[in-house]
Amino acid sequence: MEEINETVKAYILKEFLPGENPDELTDSTPLITGGILDSIATLKLVAFIEERYGITLQAHEADVENLNTISYITKLIQSKLSSLGVGSGD
Amino acid sequence: MGGFDESSLEKNTTLLVGSRGAEASERVSLPGQQGKIRITEFLIVVAQLALLAFVIRQFQIESSAFLRIALLSFVGFMLHSFLPLRFRQPFFLLLCFASIGMVFGLPNGAWLVGIGLLLIAICHLPVPFSARVTLLLLTGTLLAVFRVDWLHAPWSRAIWPILGSMFMFRLIVYLYDLRHEKEPVSVWRTLAYFFLLPNVCFPLFPVVDYKTFRRTYYNDDPYRIYQVGVDWMLRGVIHLILYRFVYQYLTMAPFEVKAPGDLVRYLIANFLLYLRVSGQFHIIVGMLHLFGFHLPESHHRYYLASSFTDFWRRINIYWKDFMLKVFYFPIYFKLRTWGTFQALVTSTLIVFFITWFLHSLQFFWVRGSFLFAWQDVCFWAVLGLLVVINAVYEARHGRERTLRKSSWTPRGFAALCLKTAGTFSVICILWSLWTSESISAWISLWSSLGEKTAGTARLFPTLLVAAVVLGEGASRIRGSGISKIGQPRPEFSKSTAISIASLLILSLAGIQEAYTRFGSTAATLINSLRSGKLSRLDNATLERGYYENLLQVDRFNTQLWEVYTNKPLNWLDVQGTGLERFTNDFQQKELIPSFRSLTKYGTVSTNRWGMRDRDYERQPSPGTFRIALLGASSVMGWGVQDKETFEWILEDRLNHENQGKPYAKYEILNFAVPGYQPPQQLKALEKALSFGPDVVFYVATGREAQRSTDYLIEVTRKGIYIPYDYLREIVQKVGIEAKTAEPVGLRRLEPFRDEILVWLYRRIVQGCRERGTVPVWIFLPMTIEDPWQDDTATLFQIAREAGFVVLNLIDVYKNQDIKSLRVAGWDTHPNAKAHELIAGKLYEALWEREQDIIRPRPSTFSQQSGSQAAGRTGSQTTGGIVKDGRN
Numbered sequence: 001m002e003e004i005n006e007t008v009k010a011y012i013l014k015e016f017l018p019g020e021n022p023d024e025l026t027d028s029t030p031l032i033t034g035g036i037l038d039s040i041a042t043l044k045l046v047a048f049i050e051e052r053y054g055i056t057l058q059a060h061e062a063d064v065e066n067l068n069t070i071s072y073i074t075k076l077i078q079s080k081l082s083s084l085g086v087g088s089g090d
Numbered sequence: 091m092g093g094f095d096e097s098s099l100e101k102n103t104t105l106l107v108g109s110r111g112a113e114a115s116e117r118v119s120l121p122g123q124q125g126k127i128r129i130t131e132f133l134i135v136v137a138q139l140a141l142l143a144f145v146i147r148q149f150q151i152e153s154s155a156f157l158r159i160a161l162l163s164f165v166g167f168m169l170h171s172f173l174p175l176r177f178r179q180p181f182f183l184l185l186c187f188a189s190i191g192m193v194f195g196l197p198n199g200a201w202l203v204g205i206g207l208l209l210i211a212i213c214h215l216p217v218p219f220s221a222r223v224t225l226l227l228l229t230g231t232l233l234a235v236f237r238v239d240w241l242h243a244p245w246s247r248a249i250w251p252i253l254g255s256m257f258m259f260r261l262i263v264y265l266y267d268l269r270h271e272k273e274p275v276s277v278w279r280t281l282a283y284f285f286l287l288p289n290v291c292f293p294l295f296p297v298v299d300y301k302t303f304r305r306t307y308y309n310d311d312p313y314r315i316y317q318v319g320v321d322w323m324l325r326g327v328i329h330l331i332l333y334r335f336v337y338q339y340l341t342m343a344p345f346e347v348k349a350p351g352d353l354v355r356y357l358i359a360n361f362l363l364y365l366r367v368s369g370q371f372h373i374i375v376g377m378l379h380l381f382g383f384h385l386p387e388s389h390h391r392y393y394l395a396s397s398f399t400d401f402w403r404r405i406n407i408y409w410k411d412f413m414l415k416v417f418y419f420p421i422y423f424k425l426r427t428w429g430t431f432q433a434l435v436t437s438t439l440i441v442f443f444i445t446w447f448l449h450s451l452q453f454f455w456v457r458g459s460f461l462f463a464w465q466d467v468c469f470w471a472v473l474g475l476l477v478v479i480n481a482v483y484e485a486r487h488g489r490e491r492t493l494r495k496s497s498w499t500p501r502g503f504a505a506l507c508l509k510t511a512g513t514f515s516v517i518c519i520l521w522s523l524w525t526s527e528s529i530s531a532w533i534s535l536w537s538s539l540g541e542k543t544a545g546t547a548r549l550f551p552t553l554l555v556a557a558v559v560l561g562e563g564a565s566r567i568r569g570s571g572i573s574k575i576g577q578p579r580p581e582f583s584k585s586t587a588i589s590i591a592s593l594l595i596l597s598l599a600g601i602q603e604a605y606t607r608f609g610s611t612a613a614t615l616i617n618s619l620r621s622g623k624l625s626r627l628d629n630a631t632l633e634r635g636y637y638e639n640l641l642q643v644d645r646f647n648t649q650l651w652e653v654y655t656n657k658p659l660n661w662l663d664v665q666g667t668g669l670e671r672f673t674n675d676f677q678q679k680e681l682i683p684s685f686r687s688l689t690k691y692g693t694v695s696t697n698r699w700g701m702r703d704r705d706y707e708r709q710p711s712p713g714t715f716r717i718a719l720l721g722a723s724s725v726m727g728w729g730v731q732d733k734e735t736f737e738w739i740l741e742d743r744l745n746h747e748n749q750g751k752p753y754a755k756y757e758i759l760n761f762a763v764p765g766y767q768p769p770q771q772l773k774a775l776e777k778a779l780s781f782g783p784d785v786v787f788y789v790a791t792g793r794e795a796q797r798s799t800d801y802l803i804e805v806t807r808k809g810i811y812i813p814y815d816y817l818r819e820i821v822q823k824v825g826i827e828a829k830t831a832e833p834v835g836l837r838r839l840e841p842f843r844d845e846i847l848v849w850l851y852r853r854i855v856q857g858c859r860e861r862g863t864v865p866v867w868i869f870l871p872m873t874i875e876d877p878w879q880d881d882t883a884t885l886f887q888i889a890r891e892a893g894f895v896v897l898n899l900i901d902v903y904k905n906q907d908i909k910s911l912r913v914a915g916w917d918t919h920p921n922a923k924a925h926e927l928i929a930g931k932l933y934e935a936l937w938e939r940e941q942d943i944i945r946p947r948p949s950t951f952s953q954q955s956g957s958q959a960a961g962r963t964g965s966q967t968t969g970g971i972v973k974d975g976r977n
Contacts (some may be wrong), residue, residue, distance in 0.1 A: 016491055024493040033386065036493075038403060039414050040434070040485050043422060047430070059419040060270040065305065 004053075004074045011048055012070070016041050027071040032064050042067060049073070055080040131313040132171055134586055138320045139164040139380075141593035142327070148600025150621045151330055152370070155193050156291040160377070162189055163287055167316075167380040175308075179278035182381045186285040193290045194249060201245035202253055205233070206284055209257055219269055226261065237458050247458075251293035254455025256284055259297040259412065259448070266416050267300045279304060287381070288374045293456050296371045296388045296408040298378075299415065306384040317585050319379025322372045322387075324589050327596070329369030334619045336362040343627050344531050345836030347538045356535065357518040358554060360525050361393075364405075368392070371406070394561045396509040398476040399484060401517060413441050434485060435478050442474030465532070469524035476516070511558045527832075534831040623875040669694060670764070676805060676813050677773040681726075681763055691913070692731025699781075702726050703737065703760040709782050713754030715944065718761055718778035718863075720771050721789035724870065724920055725762035729913030734922040735760065739929035752944070759783065767801035768794050768850050769817065775857055785864045785943055788854060788894070791872050794885055795843040798850060802826075803835040816849055844884065851892035859893070864943055867894035868935075870928065871903065873912045873920050895942045902931040 005027065013022055016036055031037040037045060045067065046057050055077065066076045145151070146160050166185040173181055191199040212225045236243040237250055260283065268275070283303050289295050308315070340359035347356045371388040378385055388408050395401035402410055418441045425433040446466060453461040526532035598604045605616040669687060670679045683700040686693065697705040710716040719725060719737055727735030737760045744756035761778045763770070771788065778786060802821055805812060809828050812818040824838040839846075851867075858865035867889040869882070882900070889896050903911055903924065911924035920928065936943060 016488070017493060020493050029493065035403075036491050038399070039418060040399075040481055043419075043430075043434075044485075047426075058270075059423040060266070060415075062419050062423075063301065063415065065301065 001074060001078060004077050005070060007052065008049070008073050008077070009070050011045070011052075012036070015044060015048075025070070027074075028069050030068055031070070032068045037067060045073075049077060053077055053081060055084065127171060128313060134590075135313065135316045135320060136164075136168060138324075138586070138589055138593060139167065141590070141597055142320065142323055145327055145593060145596045145600055148597070148620065149327070149331060151327055151373075152622070153291060156288075158192055159189050159288060159291050162192065163377050163380060166287075170381060178382065179276075179282055182287070183278055183282050183285065185381075186282060186287050186289075189287055189290045190285065194246070194252075198246045198249055202249045203285070205253060206256060209261060210280060210284060213261070213265060213268060214275070219265075223265065226265075234454070237455065239458070250458070251456040252290055254452065255293050255295040256286070256289055258452060258455060260284055260300070262416055263297065263300050263412060271301075273304070279307075286374075286378065288377045292370055292374060294367060294370065296374060296406070297412040298385065298408065299411055302385060302411075303383060306386075308382040309384050312382065315379050315382060315384045317589070318384070319376040321585055321589055322376030322379065324376075324592055324596075326369045326372030326374075326376060328592075329365045329372060331596075331619055333363065333365035333369060334622070335615075336365065337625050338618055338623075341625055341627055343836075344526070344535055344833035345840070347535050347833070348837060350539055353535060353538045354554065357515075357522050361514075361518045361521040363525075364392075364521075367406070371408075391561070393514060394510055394558070395513050395517075396506055397484075397489075397513055398473070398480040398516075399489075401513055402473075402477050409445075413445060417441050417444050430485070431482065434481060438478045438481055439474050442470050442477070446470035464529055465523055465526055468529070469520055472520055472523075507558050510561070511555065514554070514558065530831040531833050534834045534837075537834065621875065669696070675773075676810060677770055678805075678810070679763065679765070689731075691729055692734070694727075695732055701760050702732070702735070702762070703758075706757060706759055706781070708780075710757060711755070715753035715756050715785075716781070716783045717756070717758045717785045717787055718781060718783035719758055719787045719789065720766075720774050720778060721762035721787075721870075722766045722791070723762070723764035724791060724872070725789045726760065726764055727762075727925065728764055729917060729919040730922045730925055734925055736920075736925040736928035736932065739926060740932055743929065743933055758787075762789070768798045768847065769801045769814075772814070772850065772853060775854055779857060779861055779863065783863055785866055786854070786858050787866050787868055789868045789870050790885060790889070791870050792882060792885070795847040795881065795888075798846050799836060799839040799843050802839065802846070803830075803832055806830070806835070807832070817846070820846065844888065847885075848888055848892065851888055851894065855893040865894050866897060866943055867892075868897045868899060868932070870899050873903065873908055873918050873924055875908060895939060897932070897935040897939065899928065899931050899935065902927050 009022070009025060012031070013020060013025060017025065029036075032042065042062055046062055050056060057076075057080070061076065065072065067073055143157075143161055143164055146157055151157070162185060166181070170178055170181055170185075187199075187203060190202055193199075194202060209226065209229060212222055212229060215222055215225065217225075233253075235241050264280075264283065283298070283300055286295075286298065336359055340355060340362065342352065342356045342359065344356070347353050368389040375385050375388050386407065388406065390404045390407060392401060392405035395404050418437050421437040421440055422433050425436055428436070449466070449470075450461045453459075522535065523529070523532050526535075599616055600620065602617075606613045608616070669681055669685060671682045672679050681696045681700040681702060683696055683698050686695040688694075694702065696702050699706070699708075725737070727737070732738065737758050741756060741758040744758075748756065759778065759781055761774045763774065766774060768790075775786065802812070802817060803826065806821055806826050807828055807830065812821065820839075820842055824835075824842070826835045826838060830838075855865045869886065869889075886896060886898070906927070909915075911920055911927070913919045913921050
């Protein structure tokens, strides 16, 4: 769980918020409603998650309820991995 | 997934709106849940709502129906705040139904709700999803058949735009979420989602996302939600007042664009008209906040977008989200095996195509016909391409995002201002294409670029730059760029203080006793902003709309369009009665003789001579005082029955009260024809003089010079021969041909407008005098708020100098509610009451000028004098007035 969280956070900081203070990006920072993840960034993030964790996300899952915070994203990945019978590694 | 889960009712009334709502719910402390109310905060919100209601009333924001709905929602809010949470959504639904009943009445309201319930029920049938979609499409098709009147619907047509706006897009969102939703469905929530309270007043309504609607219900401190609602409603009201200023004072007709500065003003004003939509959406979303729906912002400083993708993200955010969710992501996910670039480009272009199509479909439900115009196609295609290019650039190079307040550097600020000004300029140009009457009319705008810029015209580009710099500066200071959307709002107290101060200022500005103290200029300005009257341009278009099927009224975002949307499809227009026939010459049309038609307002009939009047002999009998009346539809009596026209009433009164004083009989022959413009009156005069009148009444309703040039452009573009040398030569001199775009032609003829009218009037006067007929020019104001005051003084002067006896009826509607004197909101012809007023006023004016008009003619009592008889006989041949000559 923690590993997923850190990986996602590192990706977001590197791709979308270069130069930002990592401490300012918390697990509950709004990403979509806060304007950090627009449609293109959302698609990039989805592609990253799918490639990194070997899971497939559906179009309807690319929404605020699943991707608005690092915490939500982590939960989504976790549940996908669980359904595949893969542990999260933490 | 299909059926309602009754067990969800209770769950729906809890604060947790799905697992993702947990974070927000931690902060929430609902007074209703605890059986307490935070009385101070409650009273502060109520006080602001009271001020807001006052401002809405004083500024006549939107319609009178909206004021009723606003009051209903504000009172509803107070009651709602005292209810336990589990009763709040049912109570909100009750208010929604009450609003529908208030606006449409019980029978039509019941039909609207009934059709809605049927559509919702289909979504939940226990059959496969595809079967439900098919059933909905079939039901939609059946409703479309009713919409185009192929089948008679037992409900009023007025419900269509609202039914369309409630269900067309929300059904798509709802079905999409229903298919993927894991949460149980709540009856109250679903019904509330579709019958949203303010929707009944707004045919253009934001596409509220169902999941967001569900997720954001009381997901924050309730009083913070309410305060956001008040703030946004206030912001909406300010947008709408600003819109009125732009609409009344800044908009221009294409032909008025003569210099680069004019063009800039035209482009900016056109785009600024969108303030109406953003204002309405702010009010709508703000009002929903009062009931706990903590929905996101619908627009975010869209005039300050710094790129095309940024613009797409800021303007109508709900639409963008709807497109992303239902079309863009599903299409992209299906196409991504093609590669990121191809999938991104294709899905974006498809989204813009769907946007264009859905706008046309929306128009179908509002007006009952599809909107297809090349301007629309071009607008969405070009905007789509710009967004694609921008999106690809951002995908490759990224865009600036920040978690903090942006750092300010002069260079960065200058770059941002440049980007903003560039984006704004391009969108203004695109917007002007979208709203233009035709592509050729739009192209003609650009010919003004070759002209010199006048000093005052340079003001607009300067203002644009200043606005961008100030706007960006303010945005930076507040630290709320697009990247800050969704961040916590200002604290309750700060937000409240700003809102209360703004509301107090607006309230004062709405009181006549207060704003008249600011001086006459400011008072006139504020007064003009206090009503939603049509602008001078739209009044002209509305007037022309009776005779032409103008495309521009089909467009969104103008008040004129709204006026037309209220017009029933089968409204009996002039063409619809079959009253006219074409003459295939300069006159173009005339009334059919001995015609009778039963209209909504009673009988419209013509005599054997093609006059909308009683029957008369060709020549007046001895002792008869005969008046020939020339005019257009208002004079003909469009919208009233035969015996209600002012001409009929006046003739009756003259005969009842003045028989033998001095004439044995009075006759008024009505030669008016709907749509006749001043040049056509030359032809009508020929006919009128052949009936031997003693007097000719020429009735003008304003804009005579403009109408004359409009008509010359019209006949030239139609290739109709102009039988008057002077007019033909002037058209040739300015280089107008059949292929000349209308705005170009109007621009070229404008320097000659008054000169043309002078010639027309002199010709009418001369034609009358040659036959011993007295020419009388009557000014009859239209039944609109500001009847063409801009050129009225010049008109009077031209008429007097031409030799007319002038009668001024400008005060005929004084102290009357002008709206009560029209046939309908979309039809400003005088109604029966107005005709009575006109007849009374004209009767008085006639006797005031008795010596000039009804002077006794000794020959009339015995037999006609030689000169008069000769004149009348001569006029039968329509000699001199028919043949053109410089005279």
